[in-house]
Amino acid sequence: MPTKKPGNSSSQPTSKPTQKTIAEITGLAVTTVSRALKGDDKIAQATRLRVNKVADEIGYFPDPAAQRLRTGKTKIVSLILDPHNEILGFGNSLITGVAHRLASTDYHLNITPQFLQEDPMEPVEHIVRNRLADGLILSRTCPFDERVRFLRERNFPFATHGRTEFGYQHSYVDYDNEKFAYESVLRLMQKGRRRICIILPPAQFTFCQHLNYGYMRAIRQQGLDCHIPKGITLDSDMPEVFEWAQSIVQQENAPDGFICPGETSFLAIANAYRQAGKERGRDFDAVVKSSSTTLNQIDPHIDTINEDIQEAGLLLATNLLKAMEQPEGPFAQTIQNPEITFEPLKTNRTDR
């Protein structure tokens, strides 16, 4: 016996309840049911209550496909995830944050992977052209990010993790990387370091500029030399960074202070230095941007500055929800403040 018949639904208690089911039970028209469920003022309150009661009783849930077809609203937020080199779950934390924020709404979260070899515009264009989502979250912006320009031109709601340098506004969440870099230099100086090196992200990203500004500002202020490795970035994989660190550690003017905006680079560098007999705290120091407590478990004395990625996801979702309500703006923009929790310095640090 087939489970579905084309017959009317009232004779089929097993099939999924629709507004039609409610209409048949209450004796109302489907239109009335639809509007009652929407809470329309024009429907008598008694009717609204009755409809909602029946809906609850029979376990009615609106068909997303039908709503989407009719309204054009997908109720989907798509997070375009760029699987860059990261260990401590950047993507995962971001997803968790976004998901938490969306859980109390009727939006669903969709992950669109950005494959490395692929044109970054491709998924964006595809989603916009075919209305595969109502809103988009992008990460790792460039100063004049093509994707941002495209989305702004079409008034498609989005929020980015990272700023741009366009003349117009858009929703974003960013981390104060300039402050991170600046404070890191000062901290390393406090520890007596003078040859301070920063690992930067690939140059095209906005946050590379920010890190660079903060670093350079501090370096100039303090009259230090600038140490920026060629060919090594935040996205270089660990063996690469390791090899590079091995190649410089024996040099006379090898850096004795490192600013690592990512945990992996630090681990690779520390490993290379350790193998060369250099000890962290005695021969070199580092300030590492960390997104979890893991690094401090590996070594509680490493100076870390925190970036709360899960919160970033939460904020991104919040800002995007606003942008979807009001596609013309104003746009919510949030800068996350670096959480600095350095240990107090020992007074006899210089002779250690």
Place this chain on the structure above:
Amino acid sequence: MPTKKPGNSSSQPTSKPTQKTIAEITGLAVTTVSRALKGDDKIAQATRLRVNKVADEIGYFPDPAAQRLRTGKTKIVSLILDPHNEILGFGNSLITGVAHRLASTDYHLNITPQFLQEDPMEPVEHIVRNRLADGLILSRTCPFDERVRFLRERNFPFATHGRTEFGYQHSYVDYDNEKFAYESVLRLMQKGRRRICIILPPAQFTFCQHLNYGYMRAIRQQGLDCHIPKGITLDSDMPEVFEWAQSIVQQENAPDGFICPGETSFLAIANAYRQAGKERGRDFDAVVKSSSTTLNQIDPHIDTINEDIQEAGLLLATNLLKAMEQPEGPFAQTIQNPEITFEPLKTNRTDR
């Protein structure tokens, strides 16, 4: 000027092309266009080619909402993600793997977060009842997993990361945790360790049993004592594990060998032991299940056994795709083999 009018689409080159647009251009009926696009034999090949050519030219893309409403197929795979305690991007790797596999299909990936306080059945029931996806991927199964039973009863396609102990079959991908535990014991014995401790996952999960079997089998075979900490699991957070390790390290019969099926537990234990003056390699050893090269960058000499999570995602998606094609089975089942890459032992190991 408004961009959309209710008028016919041929006069509106800006609006999204539909089958109707193609029908108007080719002079065919919409039905014919639909079937031609599907590659139906009953449509003349010349027509099929012509329709496809026009579709390409005008950039036709089928409306997922309409297809979904009409066919009931969502073309969505939902991954239910349990944000358990993990550092090195388990969720992220799994997503990446699944996404890669789905990229060549017309399925989209949807992430449904499983919040800790929430009933695990809730998202599953919701998705099945309201047909929010065509297939489901679950992680961390229990031997008699409610979710699995529910899905099997309704013939809803799914694949799990982890086995169950039901009498019936279903698609899964799992890791040979028994072998992992067994080989780990042997390795630690080779290194001269006799008080070998294993950190187990929470007892309700199937893979806890597997780890336990492997461990106990080796322990008995070798005539060792069993060391399983009470109150500490794979999901305990790092400070908890750290404290526990601190509390045991000074005991006379403190473990000198650890089997860690997760990186975090190892880091916390190693940290506590280090602080107590114990050195890895000299005073204790560990075998750690690792899903990336990160740990070996922290210390290349740590014995690790690999679990390729991204591959697991790929396999899960592959197996699920099969299950969606044939909901009655047979079900693809894959066991991932532990990748063991121990360094050869030094011959003078006993006196180190």
Place this chain on the structure above:
DNA sequence: CATATCACTTATAACGTTATAAATATCAGT
């Protein structure tokens, strides 16, 4: 009493697709 106003309800059509059944054209065999 006719009509305007209000509060509420409803019929109709449409979103874009596809399953079903029906229709048309083509052709071979008589």
Place this chain on the structure above:
DNA sequence: ACTGATATTTATAACGTTATAAGTGATATG
């Protein structure tokens, strides 16, 4: 030319929802 078979195309309806416009009564106004 008629029949039947085959190949190809088409009309119709339906999936479940909602926007639009139209329809009820009931009450108030002139």
